């Protein structure tokens with residue numbers, strides 16, 4: 001049975017910038033179940049990282065406005081927690097791994113000490129026990145000669161090994177949720193596969209739920225149970241891995257799949273990049289934000305934002321093609337109709 005651990009409800013986030021207000025997140029809704037992997041995919045600028053950083057409350061205070069929404073973790077709204085309560089959640093209950101491991105590492109501190117820091121802070125272990133646990137974590141993530149490596153500094157590790165160390169740090173306190181923001185994008189393909197496998201193995205061992213942020217659908221295919229597709233600050237489609245890969249209902253999802261090398265090759269179809277580029281978030285109009293790039297637009301798409309259509313319990317899509325009011329004759333074969 002699935003048990004919900006996190007729910008993001010109707011989240012709206014904007015930033016004040018010198019050129020005006022950028023609305024980065026516009027009504028995002030999703031749930032995360034215990035132990036599952038939810039992948040958030042979409043092109044650069046679609047709002048994936050802002051969503052993750054809002055959950056972690058890591059956005060700059062001076063120019064961020066969370067105008068609507070709540071984020072419920074174990075019955076508490078993270079957006080209303082005091083800073084000290086949020087600090088307890090961060091690291092011990094929800095941890096985050098970034099694309100660049102140096103974001104999380106202090107270059108002047110030995111690795112062992114850095115892993116121990118979280119354990120001393122959140123688990124109140126003695127120094128001796130924390131050091132033993134740090135050693136176990138390094139071994140668990142596959143760092144050779146872990147005992148000696150506890151004394152090394154970050155620059156003495158390769159990129160892949162550094163990311164392993166960061167994963168060890170993130171998981172040391174056994175968090176319930178790991179948010180991984182493009183954790184393998186900077187690594188070469190072989191190392192990438194090893195790190196993803198490591199995350200999978202650790203997830204199974206520790207029963208951690210993962211939010212995996214990526215623009216790489218190959219990574220999604222290997223890792224995710226469910227997928228949320230983001231475009232211009234909205235989740236335009238979400239569903240199980242099979243629903244998104246085999247019954248995509250949003251033209252943007254279809255476009256992403258068609259522009260993915262492996263999938264197209266296995267279906268022996270040519271690669272088709274999505275034409276155009278994402279809209280400027282500071283000047284979005286009233287219609288569907290994908291309308292300017294969509295090959296199937298109708299008049300309504302340019303004028304009004306589509307609602308979320310629930311195709312079944314797990315699959316939702318935000319597209320006029322799937323709206324109950326759209327005549328079936330308007331729906332192209334390749335997108336399919338779930339109506």
Ligand SMILES: Nc1ncnc2c1ncn2[C@@H]1O[C@H](COP(=O)(O)OP(=O)(O)OP(=O)(O)O)[C@@H](O)[C@H]1O
Nearest residue numbers: 015017022024043044045046047048049050051281
């Ligand atoms: N601190 C900030 N101040 C102003 N605008 C911001 C800030 N952080 C993010 N944005 C804007 O919010 C939008 C969404 O950014 P976000 O980083 O979430 O995209 P993304 O989907 O994670 O893309 P990428 O894969 O490139 O990281 C972008 O237009 C970005 O420029």
